[in-house]
Amino acid sequence: MTTYFISGLGADKRAFDKIELPVGYEAVYLDWVPPLADENLEQYAARFAQKIDASAPFMLVGLSFGGMLAVEISKIKPPRHLVLIATAATRNELPLPYRIAGGLRLDKLLPYKRLTKKPGKFINWLFGPLDEESKEILHSFIKNTNPAFLKWAIGQIARWRNTAHPANLLQIHGSKDKLFPAQFSKATFEMKDGGHFCLFSHCRVINMLLANQLR
Numbered sequence: 001m002t003t004y005f006i007s008g009l010g011a012d013k014r015a016f017d018k019i020e021l022p023v024g025y026e027a028v029y030l031d032w033v034p035p036l037a038d039e040n041l042e043q044y045a046a047r048f049a050q051k052i053d054a055s056a057p058f059m060l061v062g063l064s065f066g067g068m069l070a071v072e073i074s075k076i077k078p079p080r081h082l083v084l085i086a087t088a089a090t091r092n093e094l095p096l097p098y099r100i101a102g103g104l105r106l107d108k109l110l111p112y113k114r115l116t117k118k119p120g121k122f123i124n125w126l127f128g129p130l131d132e133e134s135k136e137i138l139h140s141f142i143k144n145t146n147p148a149f150l151k152w153a154i155g156q157i158a159r160w161r162n163t164a165h166p167a168n169l170l171q172i173h174g175s176k177d178k179l180f181p182a183q184f185s186k187a188t189f190e191m192k193d194g195g196h197f198c199l200f201s202h203c204r205v206i207n208m209l210l211a212n213q214l215r
Contacts (some may be wrong), residue, residue, distance in 0.1 A: 001059055001080065004052055005029045008064030008086075009153045010145030014137055015063055018203035022214050025059065034149065041156040045072030052077050059214075062087060063199060064179070065153055074166050081214065084171045085206065086180060086196050091160050093184045102158025108151070126178050127196045134200045170213050172206060174198035 003025045007015045013029035021027055030051050035044050048069065052058065060079040062070025067087030074082050088094050124130055127138055165186075173180070173187035174194025182190055189209055191202045199206065 001057055002026050002028055002053065003059040003061060004079075006060070006062045006066035006070050007032075008066050008141075010150060011063070011066075011141045015141070015199060016061075018200055018207075019061075019210070020207045022211050025214065032149070034146075035152050041069065041160060042072055044156075045069055046076060049073045049076045054078075059083065061085070064196065065157060068157065068160060068162075071162055071166050075164075078167065080168065082166050082169050083210070083213075084166075084169065085199055086173060086177055087171075088160075088180055088184070089166055089169065089171055089186065090163050092163065093180070093186060094157070094160065095181060095184055098158050102155070102160075105155075108155070128178075129176065129193065129195050129201065130197055131201065134197050137200070138197060170209070172198075172209060174202065 001024060003021055005013065005016050005019075005027060007013060007029070012031070016027070016029065019027075030048070033048065036047075039047075052060075052073065054077040057080040058077075059081040060070050060074060061083040062068070063085045064087050067084040067089075070082060070084065071089060091099070123138070123142065124135060127134075130138065169188070171185070171187040172189050172191065173182050173185045174191050174196065175182050176193055177185075177196045177198070179196045191198055191205055194202045194205075
């Protein structure tokens with residue numbers, strides 16, 4: 001079965017380097033595309049979904065902001081399995097300050113160029129706990145993120161409208177995720193001491209969960 005992977009905001013397929021799919025599953029990594037002017041996440045998902053061949057059963061895996069995109073795509077092209085990692089499945093799983101900031105358009109005031117210029121200790125804390133390998137790849141992602149794309153994406157997160165819980169869902173979350181705090185998540189599995197970058201730190205657990213779910 002074809003498995004489509006959508007990485008987190010600013011990341012690429014390296015985010016999934018430690019993921020091992022069971023025999024019979026083929027990985028396809030979908031690259032982000034620039035959003036159109038005034039395009040919201042639902043409209044973006046409709047355009048992005050054209051990358052997916054739904055003529056046969058497929059699985060969809062979304063990380064962080066890529067998970068929110070995967071939820072929107074699943075409404076257009078329903079997958080056999082939907083796997084969300086370190087993300088929200090509905091708007092109600094977002095922290096209230098995110099939603100308030102989105103309503104007030106406060107996200108437009110953030111210094112996006114500065115945020116992507118030089119990741120430091122705050123970023124390490126926000127995405128952590130991290131080991132040295134995780135820090136290196138995370139900093140690479142952030143430095144290569146287009147500030148304009150980051151601004152658009154943060155706005156889409158803050159103003160996300162989805163309230164429908166997806167079908168065929170396996171939702172995996174870290175108990176110490178600071179970007180999408182675990183207390184708001186209704187995840188299927190919560191990994192002890194996992195941060196937002198749990199895809200690296202808890203890869204063995206995630207691979208085991210995938211193997212059990214897909215068996």
